[in-house]
Amino acid sequence: MSLLPNLGRKNQELDEELEAHFRLAIRENMAAGLSEKEARAAAHREFGNTDLFKASTRDVWGWTWLERLRQDVEFGIRMLRKSPSFTVVAALTLALGIGANTAIFSVINGVLIHSLPFPKANELVWIMNHDDGGPSGHTHTSFTYRDFRERSRTFSNMAAYSAFFAFYSYNMTGRGDPERLIGIEVTNTFFPLLGVQPMLGRNFLPEECVRHGRLGVILSNAYWKTRFASDRNIVGQSLTINESSMTVVGVLPATFDFASVFVPGARIDMFLPRYIDKDTDSHGNEVSIIGRIKPGIPLSTAQSELAGLAHREGRERGYPDGSIEAHTQFLTDYVTGDLRRPLLVLMLAVGFVLLIACANLSNLLLARAETRKREMGFRLAIGASRLRLVRQLLTESVLLALLGSVLALPLAYAGTRILANLQHTSIPLLGQIGIDLRAFCFALGLAVLTGVLFGLVPAIHASRSNINEALKEGAAGAGGGIRRSWTRSVLVVSEVALSCVLLGGAGLMMKSLLKLLDTDPGFKADHVAAVRIDPGPKMGDHKILNPYLDRIVAAVRQVPGIEAASISDALPFDRDRSWTFGVPGVVFPKGDPDAFVRTIGPGYFDAMRIPLLQGRDFDAHDQLDSGPVMIINQTAARRLFPGQNPLDRELQNGNVKIRIVGVVGDVKHSALDQPSGLEAYFSYTQGDTESPDLVVRTTLPPDEMATAIRRAIWSFAPAQPLNEFRTMDQLVETASSSRRFTTLLLGIFAVLALVLASVGIYGVIAYSVTQRTRELGIRMALGANGRSIEWLVTRDVLTLAAAGALVGLVGLAVLGRSIASLLYGVTATDPAVFGGVVFLFIAVGAISAYIPARRASRVDPMIALRLD
Amino acid sequence: MPRSERLPNRLELLQGTLDMLILKTLQWGPAHGYGISQMIRSGSSDVLQVETGSLYPALHRLEKQGWLVSEWKQTESNQRAKYYSLTPAGREQLLSEHARWMQLVHAITSIMSREGATI
Numbered sequence A: 001m002s003l004l005p006n007l008g009r010k011n012q013e014l015d016e017e018l019e020a021h022f023r024l025a026i027r028e029n030m031a032a033g034l035s036e037k038e039a040r041a042a043a044h045r046e047f048g049n050t051d052l053f054k055a056s057t058r059d060v061w062g063w064t065w066l067e068r069l070r071q072d073v074e075f076g077i078r079m080l081r082k083s084p085s086f087t088v089v090a091a092l093t094l095a096l097g098i099g100a101n102t103a104i105f106s107v108i109n110g111v112l113i114h115s116l117p118f119p120k121a122n123e124l125v126w127i128m129n130h131d132d133g134g135p136s137g138h139t140h141t142s143f144t145y146r147d148f149r150e151r152s153r154t155f156s157n158m159a160a161y162s163a164f165f166a167f168y169s170y171n172m173t174g175r176g177d178p179e180r181l182i183g184i185e186v187t188n189t190f191f192p193l194l195g196v197q198p199m200l201g202r203n204f205l206p207e208e209c210v211r212h213g214r215l216g217v218i219l220s221n222a223y224w225k226t227r228f229a230s231d232r233n234i235v236g237q238s239l240t241i242n243e244s245s246m247t248v249v250g251v252l253p254a255t256f257d258f259a260s261v262f263v264p265g266a267r268i269d270m271f272l273p274r275y276i277d278k279d280t281d282s283h284g285n286e287v288s289i290i291g292r293i294k295p296g297i298p299l300s301t302a303q304s305e306l307a308g309l310a311h312r313e314g315r316e317r318g319y320p321d322g323s324i325e326a327h328t329q330f331l332t333d334y335v336t337g338d339l340r341r342p343l344l345v346l347m348l349a350v351g352f353v354l355l356i357a358c359a360n361l362s363n364l365l366l367a368r369a370e371t372r373k374r375e376m377g378f379r380l381a382i383g384a385s386r387l388r389l390v391r392q393l394l395t396e397s398v399l400l401a402l403l404g405s406v407l408a409l410p411l412a413y414a415g416t417r418i419l420a421n422l423q424h425t426s427i428p429l430l431g432q433i434g435i436d437l438r439a440f441c442f443a444l445g446l447a448v449l450t451g452v453l454f455g456l457v458p459a460i461h462a463s464r465s466n467i468n469e470a471l472k473e474g475a476a477g478a479g480g481g482i483r484r485s486w487t488r489s490v491l492v493v494s495e496v497a498l499s500c501v502l503l504g505g506a507g508l509m510m511k512s513l514l515k516l517l518d519t520d521p522g523f524k525a526d527h528v529a530a531v532r533i534d535p536g537p538k539m540g541d542h543k544i545l546n547p548y549l550d551r552i553v554a555a556v557r558q559v560p561g562i563e564a565a566s567i568s569d570a571l572p573f574d575r576d577r578s579w580t581f582g583v584p585g586v587v588f589p590k591g592d593p594d595a596f597v598r599t600i601g602p603g604y605f606d607a608m609r610i611p612l613l614q615g616r617d618f619d620a621h622d623q624l625d626s627g628p629v630m631i632i633n634q635t636a637a638r639r640l641f642p643g644q645n646p647l648d649r650e651l652q653n654g655n656v657k658i659r660i661v662g663v664v665g666d667v668k669h670s671a672l673d674q675p676s677g678l679e680a681y682f683s684y685t686q687g688d689t690e691s692p693d694l695v696v697r698t699t700l701p702p703d704e705m706a707t708a709i710r711r712a713i714w715s716f717a718p719a720q721p722l723n724e725f726r727t728m729d730q731l732v733e734t735a736s737s738s739r740r741f742t743t744l745l746l747g748i749f750a751v752l753a754l755v756l757a758s759v760g761i762y763g764v765i766a767y768s769v770t771q772r773t774r775e776l777g778i779r780m781a782l783g784a785n786g787r788s789i790e791w792l793v794t795r796d797v798l799t800l801a802a803a804g805a806l807v808g809l810v811g812l813a814v815l816g817r818s819i820a821s822l823l824y825g826v827t828a829t830d831p832a833v834f835g836g837v838v839f840l841f842i843a844v845g846a847i848s849a850y851i852p853a854r855r856a857s858r859v860d861p862m863i864a865l866r867l868d
Numbered sequence B: 001m002p003r004s005e006r007l008p009n010r011l012e013l014l015q016g017t018l019d020m021l022i023l024k025t026l027q028w029g030p031a032h033g034y035g036i037s038q039m040i041r042s043g044s045s046d047v048l049q050v051e052t053g054s055l056y057p058a059l060h061r062l063e064k065q066g067w068l069v070s071e072w073k074q075t076e077s078n079q080r081a082k083y084y085s086l087t088p089a090g091r092e093q094l095l096s097e098h099a100r101w102m103q104l105v106h107a108i109t110s111i112m113s114r115e116g117a118t119i
Helices: A005-031 A036-047 A050-061 A064-082 A084-113 A134-138 A142-151 A190-194 A221-228 A258-262 A278-283 A299-316 A331-371 A373-381 A386-420 A437-463 A467-471 A482-518 A542-557 A604-608 A634-640 A702-714 A728-735 A737-771 A773-781 A786-822 A831-857 A861-866 B003-009 B017-026 B033-043 B052-064 B088-112
Strands: A124-128 A155-162 A171-173 A183-186 A216-219 A238-241 A244-251 A270-273 A287-293 A327-330 A528-532 A562-568 A578-580 A594-600 A612-615 A629-633 A650-653 A656-664 A679-683 A693-698 A725-727 B068-074 B080-086
Touching: A005 A036, A005 A050, A005 B033, A005 B052, A005 B080, A050 B052, A064 A084, A064 A386, A084 A331, A084 A386, A084 A437, A084 A737, A124 A134, A124 A299, A124 A331, A142 A155, A142 A278, A142 A287, A142 A299, A155 A190, A190 A287, A216 A221, A258 A331, A287 A299, A299 A327, A327 A331, A331 A373, A331 A386, A331 A437, A331 A482, A331 A737, A331 A786, A373 A386, A373 A437, A386 A437, A482 A737, A482 A786, A482 A831, A528 A702, A528 A728, A542 A562, A542 A693, A542 A702, A562 A604, A604 A693, A629 A634, A634 A656, A634 A679, A656 A679, A693 A702, A702 A725, A725 A728, A728 A737, A737 A773, A737 A786, A737 A831, A773 A786, A773 A861, A786 A831, B017 B033, B017 B052, B017 B080, B017 B088, B033 B052, B033 B080, B052 B068, B052 B080, B080 B088
Parallel strands: A183 A270, A216 A244, A594 A679, A629 A656
Antiparallel strands: A124 A287, A124 A327, A155 A183, A155 A287, A171 A238, A216 A270, A238 A244, A528 A693, A528 A725, A562 A594, A562 A693, A578 A594, A612 A656, A629 A679, A650 A656, B068 B080
């Protein structure tokens, strides 16, 4: 019965004690000469209200609040069971609201609140070279890494990895189909710095991190699981990679997901030792550096130390000032900084959804309070205090909310599963998302808060019941009173305003996304696929490689369904590589400009549908022994040769002069919302390519072509790995993934808000029509026709909707500024979006009003007047 | 006991005095709730009547404060009843409440008995 067993015993004892008292009194009364019946009656009289003083005795124990809570809960459950349809509707509404909030909170919890999955992650620092120029601008030379590491006094250690790992060739043969692995070279300080212990085997030894050292690899957990079926005996076995034997020395734990932290969306199969010595100094900027700052040292101190070191090093090595820089940022900020604003916007959005749900429930409860008026009046009449009634009603609403949150958890779980497994996304740490204890507590706390929030106003209203009024028979039809209908209107207006803000925000984001998808990337992505055809270092020499590539392209062009085929080693949104080009005889004030460099094959522009504006495409005559030629994009032509014809002019890279033979259209390179830069194309037939892709345009959906393409190539090159098959659409999608993510979720929440708000409007109007039945009846009896009654009701709704929309627009204008940085091609006060939202709400109001208005116009005056 | 006897002469217990009366009653030895109420009534020649509704909350309060302890025992008539007895702390409390009470009575009496001071 009782919540505490001890309390049960105490209750029983009290009963016994009073029973004894009663018996003693009877006995004494009988001794005084009364009959047993009289004695008993006298004792009863003397005793008074047993329950009352039992209660006051229990008060003394100090546990009454618990006892009362138990009563309230039991009573609340009874009430909820008595009106199952109300309970179900309310609990489901809450489940949606709380579920959405918990899911988004889990994302924020996983991405923003949880530190990175490393011990003392707050000491980890991302050390960039230049803080602009994208990921490749962040990279350093190996001598910078060595010098920073040796000279810095503010870092306890540093580690580096090869930043352009995705273009290294690691072809594994001898185990089923040939396979190109994605391997990343890390210094032997890398895992210790992050505090990552291999789950099996060991970290790299110093003798493995030198040139011509022992060849060892450490497998990523995901690759070990999928490729080697979690075989624990893999450590010590050797793999044939690039025709050499490499020993598996370790397997990383599942908790360490390199890609999700450093390169979201990428796949990592294995780690290899990276050596740093004099020979690697000439390789240019190619490593990313992470440091662990010494405890207690502020980042600004470390920043100025490294900036000084970078400057000194540039001087020592004779580089112009500013060539070597150092920009530091906590790793956490580097990884999740860009997501903070969108996620907070989403949290705000789901918060709004929950508020709207609360407003709806408040309205429901207000309506219900009418029907429970007599109950409340009666309880007040027999002596319940107002506070007690409020508490009772709040217990009911919190119970409802808890019920809602129980239903919300599976929803939130499913939601986070979907979010965590999103494909083609470049959102970091998504895999780390799940419903943990913190999210669970959040949901629970939210439920209690929600219960109080939506229950408080109705509870206070209900407890204000006028006892006399309430107890009179047939008090229905008297109307809810001015104050109550005012409260309801305020609730509806705020609901409309909130959903207006949400819809407006979602509308702005949606329009941005549409604008973005509408931007011409400079090529046609549909029906284009790319297959990595990296033959590995055995074909390092282009004298062997180029005929091989020629043969592949020729073979694939024969496959039915292939419209065009060519080669590229730097697809848009994929690879980021730039070189410096100069125009002989011209001095640029800011130094020679950088251009994105792509090595392609003849026919690439045709396959990608990149327009050739001037000159010619590469062709079979451009060979190793013919003079070097290049094609530039429009932006490069304008920038390098303003007002001149660029054809047959020369550009200089290092000591090499290259003749321009064509000009093509601009291609978006790093992101759809970034302007195109300078672009330079070379032909593989004249030089080196690294890890190229075969690019095909197909007439059939490209996915269906994969098998045919593989068969054509494997017919003469059976050792060629062809496991990386991507469509251009996927690449474009990944490039806009975080925007899609935000927009999609915001859109879902906005629709949810709209539905809830229209249900809210409908509920309030339907209720007010029922309440006004008599008034409407009188109006009709006095000659009002159905149409004018309909208008009477509709007018109320439209007033509410318009008022709400107006407030919402003001809110939108204020909040819009905070999402301005997330918008693309749209201002925060886009008139089309604002107008659309207002129109939508007037329409929703009119639709919600339709049924109640129809009902109102059909009120039979005779029946209406006979009510009571 | 006939009803007519009891009602007219009854006095309301002064606020706060019930605790003292209970402690005083228990000075002579353990007693159960009914016994205590009877002792207060007969000790006051039926003037003071303790409501059951006040008695038990008071007993439980005093027990919680550590001035009383209780145990279940048999009465002379061989019934089970809960007997309360004073603890040393309860004895001290009784002394201090008694002293305070006497002071109060003295003060009030000296005002009330002053001749000519009444309006």
